[in-house]
Structures are given as structure tokens and as C-alpha cells.
Amino acid sequence: MSQEITATDERQRSDALVEVDGLKTYYESGGVFGGDPVKAVDDVSFDIRRGETLGLVGESGCGKTTLGRTLVRLESATAGDVSYDGTDITTLSGSDLKEWRSNAQMVFQDPDSSLNDRMTVGEIIREPLDVHARGTRRERRQRVQELLETVGLQQQHYYRYPHQFSGGQRQRIGIARALALEPDFVVLDEPVSALDASVQAKILNLLEDLQDDLGLTYLFIAHDLSVVRHICDRVAVMYLGNIMEIGPSEELFADPANPYTHSLLSAIPDTDPTTQMEDRITLRGTPPSPRNPPDGCPFTTRCPAKIRPEKYADIDDDVWERIEVFREVLRERARADRSLSERAKEILGMETRFSDLDEVEAETFDDVDVPAGVQTELDRAAELAHEGSESDAREHLRETFGSECDLEAPTHHEVSEAGRRSLCHRHKSEHESPAAFFEGHSVGDR
Numbered sequence: 522m523s524q525e526i527t528a529t530d531e532r533q534r535s536d537a538l539v540e541v542d543g544l545k546t547y548y549e550s551g552g553v554f555g556g557d558p559v560k561a562v563d564d565v566s567f568d569i570r571r572g573e574t575l576g577l578v579g580e581s582g583c584g585k586t587t588l589g590r591t592l593v594r595l596e597s598a599t600a601g602d603v604s605y606d607g608t609d610i611t612t613l614s615g616s617d618l619k620e621w622r623s624n625a626q627m628v629f630q631d632p633d634s635s636l637n638d639r640m641t642v643g644e645i646i647r648e649p650l651d652v653h654a655r656g657t658r659r660e661r662r663q664r665v666q667e668l669l670e671t672v673g674l675q676q677q678h679y680y681r682y683p684h685q686f687s688g689g690q691r692q693r694i695g696i697a698r699a700l701a702l703e704p705d706f707v708v709l710d711e712p713v714s715a716l717d718a719s720v721q722a723k724i725l726n727l728l729e730d731l732q733d734d735l736g737l738t739y740l741f742i743a744h745d746l747s748v749v750r751h752i753c754d755r756v757a758v759m760y761l762g763n764i765m766e767i768g769p770s771e772e773l774f775a776d777p778a779n780p781y782t783h784s785l786l787s788a789i790p791d792t793d794p795t796t797q798m799e800d801r802i803t804l805r806g807t808p809p810s811p812r813n814p815p816d817g818c819p820f821t822t823r824c825p826a827k828i829r830p831e832k833y834a835d836i837d838d839d840v841w842e843r844i845e846v847f848r849e850v851l852r853e854r855a856r857a858d859r860s861l862s863e864r865a866k867e868i869l870g871m872e873t874r875f876s877d878l879d880e881v882e883a884e885t886f887d888d889v890d891v892p893a894g895v896q897t898e899l900d901r902a903a904e905l906a907h908e909g910s911e912s913d914a915r916e917h918l919r920e921t922f923g924s925e926c927d928l929e930a931p932t933h934h935e936v937s938e939a940g941r942r943s944l945c946h947r948h949k950s951e952h953e954s955p956a957a958f959f960e961g962h963s964v965g966d967r
């Protein structure tokens with residue numbers, strides 16, 4: 522089952538506390554020359570349902586923290602809406618913003634750097650109550666003492682300093698502070714990543730108990746997929762500022778729909794002895810720069826299930842893989858910062874490392890039989906590079922070997938009855954689905 526859907530469809534089905542629509546958060550480049558902004562979050566739409574834990578996973582730098590910070594207004598949205606219980610929070614300012622802030626809080630990854638070492642534990646937890654002028658001094662102190670107990674610390678810890686506590690205890694202090702204003706929504710940014718495994722389990726249990734007792738809604742940011750699987754009701758998988766797939770955890774882990782989710786899950790060490798090494802997918806290269814994301818699908822430059830143009834549909838998987846590697850190398854070369862001395866050499870007409878393209882081509886296609894039709898196009902690209910323009914060479918390869926994955930932005934498709942969504946051209950009826958593709962092709966370790 523696969524059907525194109527809109528963000529509004531999903532909203533109608535759910536009891537949403539947080540509704541995110543077309544959200545973008547860009548960081549403008551500083552400096553005199555400006556430059557392209559970092560597109561940390563680049564047009565995402567999803568809901569977080571009341572009382573649920575939504576996991577947010579993806580490789581480092583894909584925009585998870587920026588998205589979490591934008592939802593609690595620690596970062597300003599560049600475009601789009603975030604509505605919280607029906608109120609658009611992106612436009613709040615002044616006292617309205619201050620008042621709203623008590624609803625949504627954040628727990629940070631590293632309790633060492635997020636707690637002010639010069640304040641006592643009591644002061645740290647009390648600070649939000651002071652800022653919001655909640656109750657009398659005495660009531661505030663009493664509230665802090667309750668909070669210490671709620672998170673499993675003791676009242677006498679009030680006058681101690683953060684450095685007197687272990688990592689797990691410091692994270693409890695961070696949680697108590699986040700709960701001080703009785704929020705409904707908490708963004709947990711890798712709350713256990715900095716802790717030992719045995720302590721992790723205790724903090725996760727505490728977070729689950731607090732959710733049950735206080736009716737909290739969580740956005741749980743993590744890179745450790747096994748943690749997410751157990752604690753989250755639904756999971757959103759993020760790549761280069763986009764949500765590639767979102768849906769119920771069990772379903773998404775058991776039967777991933779999106780090629781990126783496939784790749785991410787296959788990278789987890791598996792305890793299942795029936796899983797073959799060849800079933801593992803190793804992603805080529807690194808994610809593109811969020812300053813200059815690819816046209817078309819965000820995952821196109823690394824996708825093992827990328828749609829091929831019809832003309833090359835039947836070439837060997839190996840040859841196709843090498844073409845993609847070769848294109849990736851050319852893109853990486855364009856991205857690499859050229860050193861001043863290299864630039865100087867270039868200006869003086871001297872040889873630089875940018876003149877060894879033939880060698881790269883020879884090495885890439887070394888042990889595969891390249892069909893004549895493909896070779897002609899590779900030769901043409903090499904010729905363009907020799908004439909002095911690697912960007913023309915890249916463009917030639919893109920025009921020749923590119924498909925809709927390189928040219929058109931995909932839309933989300935509903936891929937299960939539970940409303941799971943996936944961002945991929947392969948969900949269109951004219952294409953083989955990602956699952957069928959992975960079944961029929963060898964995309965294992967190389």
C-alpha cells in the first residue's frame with residue numbers, strides 16, 4: 522500500500538500536541554562574504570501526539586538538535602509553523618513567549634556542561650521558578666525539594682554543587698530543572714548518551730515513570746537506535762534536514778520502508794544469527810553539506826536503491842555502483858577546501874591534485890567490465906575535466922546517469938495502515954518499491 526499524502530491528512534487522524542508544518546531552520550553564514558545558509562532543518566512536517574514519545578534519529582549533523590531546539594523556541598524558525606496546543610509559537614515574542622516557555626522544556630545531552638557549576642543544585646533547579654516568579658520564596662524552595670525527590674535525589678542535596686555528583690545524578694538534576702515549571706512537552710536531547718550503560722537504564726526508567734505520572738509528551742533525540750526502539754512509540758528518521766520516514770517504532774524497525782531507514786538499521790550490529798553479512802548495507806561517502814544539499818532527493822548521492830535512468834536499467838549492479846562512486850568522488854573534490862598553495866599553483870598553471878582524474882577513473886572501474894555505451898560517457902566527462910571544468914564533467918554525468926532522484930524532490934507516501942510515511946520516489950506505482958529492490962539486488966558490504 523502506498524499513497525501520496527499531505528501533512529494535513531495525518532493531523533486529522535491524531536490527537537496532536539505539537540503540529541509542525543513546512544518547518545525550516547537555517548543558520549545564516551557569518552563573515553563579510555556571507556555565503557549559503559546551513560539548511561539544518563529543511564521543510565519538515567509532522568505531529569507529536571499528546572502523551573507519546575516520538576524518537577528522532579539520524580546521523581550526526583542531520584539536524585536533530587536544531588529541530589528540537591526550534592520546537593522549544595531556543596532557535597527561531599526560518600519558515601513554516603510550529604503550533605503547540607493550537608497556538609503558533611513561531612511568532613510569539615516578549616511576555617507571551619516567556620509565558621509559553623513554561624510549557625516546553627529541554628533536557629541536554631551532557632549534564633557536565635549544561636549545569637552551572639557555580640550554583641548549588643537547589644539554585645539550578647529553582648532558577649526557572651525565580652525567572653517566572655512562581656510562588657513565594659518558601660514555596661519555591663519547597664517545590665525544589667519535591668522535585669529532588671521526584672527524580673530520585675534527596676532533599677539534603679539542595680546545598681551541594683553539581684561537581685559533587687555522578688553523571689547519572691547530574692542528569693537527574695537536569696531533569697528536575699526541566700520539570701520545575703510543570704511542562705507538558707519535553708525535548709530530551711540524547712539524555713543518556715554520555716552515561717554508562719547501567720546508569721542509562723536507570724535514567725530511562727525514571728523518564729518513563731515521569732511520563733506516566735505527569736502525563737508528559739516527549740521528543741526523544743538519539744543516535745542509538747536500540748534505545749529508541751524500546752522507549753519510543755513512534756520514530757522519525759532524519760537525514761540532511763529532512764524526515765525520511767516516520768511511523769510506529771515496531772513497524773519501522775521490523776519492516777523499514779525508506780532506503781535510508783534500511784541503511785541505518787542494517788548498520789546496527791545484529792544479534793540475530795540468521796542475518797548474513799551480505800545483508801548489511803554500507804553507505805558510501807559522507808552526507809552532503811547542508812549548505813548545498815543535492816537537488817532532488819536529499820539521500821540521492823548515497824542511496825543504494827536509487828532509480829536508474831531507463832537506458833541504463835540493465836547494466837550490472839557493480840558497474841552502476843562504480844558510476845555512483847565516481848560521481849561521489851567528483852562531488853567530494855568540489856567540496857574539499859583547496860589550500861592556498863594549491864590555489865596559487867593553479868593560478869600559476871602548475872599541476873595540482875586536481876589533475877589526477879584519469880587515475881581516479883582507472884582505479885574506480887579497475888575490476889569491472891564497463892559497457893561501451895557507459896565508457897563513451899565517462900570519456901566525455903574526463904575530456905570536459907581536462908578542458909578545465911570539473912563542474913561541466915559533473916553536470917555531464919548527472920545529465921547522463923541521473924534520474925528523477927537527482928532532479929525532483931520526492932513527496933511523502935503513506936506506506937502502512939498505521940499511517941507510516943516515507944519520502945522516496947520508489948513508492949510511486951511505476952517503480953519497484955524499496956523493499957522489493959533490496960530483496961532483488963545485492964547491495965551488501967563492499
Ligand SMILES: Nc1ncnc2c1ncn2[C@@H]1O[C@H](COP(=O)(O)OP(=O)(O)OP(=O)(O)O)[C@@H](O)[C@H]1O
Binds near residue numbers: 579811
Ligand atoms: N549555531 C549554529 N550555527 C551554524 N551552524 C550550525 C549551528 N548549530 C548547528 N549547526 C549546523 O547545523 C547542522 C545540523 O546540526 P545539529 O546539531 O542540529 O545536528 P544533529 O543531528 O543534532 O547532530 P549531533 O548528533 O552531532 O548533535 C550541522 O551541519 C551543524 O554544523
